[in-house]
Amino acid sequence: VADKDEAQGLKNIRDFLKVRTGYDVFPLSFRLIVLDTDLLINKSLNIMIQNSIVSAPLWDSHTSRFAGLLTATDYMNVIQYYCQFPEEMSKLDQFRLSSLRDIEKAIGAVPIETVSVNPLLPLYEACKGMLKTRARRIPLVDKDDETGKEWVVSVITQYRILKFIAVNNEHNTVLLKRTVRELNLGTYTNVATAQMTSPVLDVIQMMVHRNISCVPIIDKDNRLLNVFEAVDIIPCIKGGVYEELAGSVGDALLRRPEDSPGIYTCSEHDRLGAIFDTVRKSRVHRLVVVDDENKLKGIVSLSDILAYVLLSPVD
Numbered sequence: 591v592a593d594k595d596e597a598q599g600l601k602n603i604r605d606f607l608k609v610r611t612g613y614d615v616f617p618l619s620f621r622l623i624v625l626d627t628d629l630l631i632n633k634s635l636n637i638m639i640q641n642s643i644v645s646a647p648l649w650d651s652h653t654s655r656f657a658g659l660l661t662a663t664d665y666m667n668v669i670q671y672y673c674q675f676p677e678e679m680s681k682l683d684q685f686r687l688s689s690l691r692d693i694e695k696a697i698g699a700v701p702i703e704t705v706s707v708n709p710l711l712p713l714y715e716a717c718k719g720m721l722k723t724r725a726r727r728i729p730l731v732d733k734d735d736e737t738g739k740e741w742v743v744s745v746i747t748q749y750r751i752l753k754f755i756a757v758n759n760e761h762n763t764v765l766l767k768r769t770v771r772e773l774n775l776g777t778y779t780n781v782a783t784a785q786m787t788s789p790v791l792d793v794i795q796m797m798v799h800r801n802i803s804c805v806p807i808i809d810k811d812n813r814l815l816n817v818f819e820a821v822d823i824i825p826c827i828k829g830g831v832y833e834e835l836a837g838s839v840g841d842a843l844l845r846r847p848e849d850s851p852g853i854y855t856c857s858e859h860d861r862l863g864a865i866f867d868t869v870r871k872s873r874v875h876r877l878v879v880v881d882d883e884n885k886l887k888g889i890v891s892l893s894d895i896l897a898y899v900l901l902s903p904v905d
């Protein structure tokens with residue numbers, strides 16, 4: 591980092607994260623839905639939809655232990671399994687959440703590490719752990735020293751951390767004056783894209799193979815129309831009916847809940863400080879980089895921003 595102000599801003603944000611813990615990120619009162627691993631996968635889908643959540647910690651009641659995090663990626667793996675082993679389709683509605691790891695193995699998916707962090711640890715460490723494992727969210731699991739029993743306190747997401755930084759560091763984020771292009775922030779080559787008419791199944795396969803959670807949807811002139819996200823799969827397989835996946839991305843996007851946060855874009859000339867302003871005000875899960883004609887240039891994920899803020903060398 592060349593600029594003195596920029597370096598100072600980054601340093602201050604890191605110092606801030608070193609003196610805050612996982613507990614600081616949460617409001618005084620919040621709800622947490624934990625699912626038992628004996629639950630049927632299809633039932634879990636309905637619970638997610640009814641409660642407007644897109645992930646939940648899993649609990650193994652046989653061992654009384656935390657058993658990882660259920661996310662949209664797990665449902666993508668189930669879909670992938672159904673594509674690879676169509677003869678198993680009849681068994682699909684008997685699968686329980688405890689089968690997810692076997693499904694993952696059967697399709698050769700990269701296992702998602704079930705890392706968790708203690709909520710008393712500095713946020714800085716929690717974030718570094720998150721970046722290392724490429725996890726987009728990390729469960730905070732505390733342990734009773736006397737009984738050794740664990741309990742899941744909450745789940746921390748990249749979004750929550752960036753929001754927490756943005757809200758509490760306005761004086762520091764204004765110092766981040768270098769632009770997206772100057773920082774080479776995000777991905778600009780080999781961006782995975784699809785069209786409105788692309789089959790949803792193809793897009794899911796693309797996301798599984800490339801381990802990404804979103805695909806920009808463009809028209810034939812490379813203009814950005816929308817973004818298909820991993821969470822968009824959940825309403826498509828509601829009730830355990832997988833037939834709707836035969837449809838197009840355009841159809842799938844029509845099933846999005848009305849309160850979806852929407853798509854955020856930025857230009858290569860935007861400063862990182864301005865991106866933090868957007869994060870402060872809105873529910874941003876990624877930014878699509880477009881030019882003046884709304885043509886797709888690249889993508890800036892929350893992990894790209896977090897990696898720059900936490901790991902870029904300052905001096």
Ligand code: ADP
Binds near residue numbers: 777803804891
């Ligand atoms: P996301 O949640 O948006 O998938 P990730 O944190 O998984 O983001 O992104 C991992 C890396 O992949 C990031 O460096 C990001 O820039 C890149 N990436 C995200 N989406 C795409 C895409 N559609 N095509 C190519 N690269 C992508």
